[in-house]
Amino acid sequence: MxxxxxxxxxxxxxxxxxxxxxxxxxxxxxxxxxxxxxxxxxxxxxxxxxxxxxxxxxxxxxxxxxxxxxxxxxxxxxxxxxxxxxxxxxxxxxxxxxxxxxxxxxxxxxxxxxxxxxxxxxxxxxxxxxxxxxxxxxxxxxxxxxxxxxxxxxxxxxxxxxxxxxxxxxxxxxxxxxxxxxxxxxxxxxxxxxxxxxxxxxxIGASYPELEWAMKMADSGRTAADFSGREQKVFNIYKRFNTANKHKMIPIPICEIPNNML
Incomplete structure (x- = not known):
């Protein structure tokens, strides 16, 4: 950098x-x-x-x-x-x-x-x-x-x-x-x-260097099956948090009313 x-x-x-x-x-x-x-x-x-x-x-x-x-x-x-x-x-x-x-x-x-x-x-x-x-x-x-x-x-x-x-x-x-x-x-x-x-x-159960690695792997399309041991554990921790907290990272859902109802 x-x-x-x-x-x-x-x-x-x-x-x-x-x-x-x-x-x-x-x-x-x-x-x-x-x-x-x-x-x-x-x-x-x-x-x-x-x-x-x-x-x-x-x-x-x-x-x-x-x-x-x-x-x-x-x-x-x-x-x-x-x-x-x-x-x-x-x-x-x-x-x-x-x-x-x-x-x-x-x-x-x-x-x-x-x-x-x-x-x-x-x-x-x-x-x-x-x-x-x-x-x-x-x-x-x-x-x-x-x-x-x-x-x-x-x-x-x-x-x-x-x-x-x-x-x-x-x-x-x-x-x-x-x-x-x-x-x-x-x-x-x-x-x-x-x-x-x-x-x-x-x-969290993982360090930030480990989470950075897992984030990079997930962004490149890798899955837990690609790893074993500590790497697989860290990857699964990352995916679990990422999935559970996805609601924080996306815009607030809006219930869009169909035009034919308005």
């Missing part, structure tokens, strides 16, 4: 989109992970206003520390970057007192994990409306179009996606080029939706 050219291309794309939309800049949810670090840095390089929002909900201490380190690093380099911290834990806890939880605990836990992401989306759009900003998504290609590893109308609810055509390995390459803090570069990827330090690999 021609890293510097890709960075310049994304930055110019962001500036052009913001100019055409008539907005002041971007708002980014900063989690302490590589994707939000790279996205917020690319937005900062536009010279437009960038609001970095930290939104902890019973967050693991390591995530909070990395997010704060990255925001401080960005503000030291870019005068157009401001930040805000919104502790959504009380909101989340109050929400839990008002909803039913009449399902098995694993199902409830997953529903609440997605609720965290949706509370954060609501917060980002509040600030976007307040300051006339666009919500910049932080999803990469494997997450957004491979395994669908994001929350519909949560971290998937954005105005534009600057790194969604980049594989995770390419996001890391850009992160290195942009001098993202080493603590973030070395941290295991995690969505942080369960209030602990479990990684994405713990949840």
């Amino acid at each position: 021609q890293t510097e050219k890709v960075v310049d291309f994304i930055v110019n794309w962001l500036k052009d989109y913001a100019s055409k939309a008539g907005v002041n800049g971007f708002v980014v949810g900063v989690s302490g992970g590589i994707d939000s670090a790279v996205t917020s840095t690319l937005c900062a390089k536009t010279g437009l206003k960038v609001l970095c929002v930290e939104m902890p909900i019973h967050q693991a201490a390591s995530h909070v520390t990395r997010a704060q380190e990255h925001i401080a690093h960005l503000k030291s380099k870019y005068e157009n970057v401001i930040d805000n911290r919104v502790d959504l834990t009380p909101v989340f806890e109050e929400f839990k007192t008002e909803v039913l939880a009449d399902a098995d605990q694993a199902t409830v836990d997953m529903a609440l994990a997605n609720t965290r992401a949706r509370l954060r989306m609501t917060t980002l759009y509040y600030y976007a409306g307040l300051y006339k900003l666009l919500v910049a998504g932080t999803g990469n290609k494997v997450e957004d179009f491979g395994v669908g590893f994001y929350t519909k109308y949560g971290d998937g609810g954005v105005d534009l996606s600057p790194i969604a055509d980049l594989l995770k390995s390419e996001v890391y390459e850009i992160g290195k080029f942009l001098s993202v803090p080493e603590s973030i570069m070395l941290a295991s990827p995690s969505d942080g939706l369960f209030g602990d330090a479990r990684s994405d690999e713990d949840q």
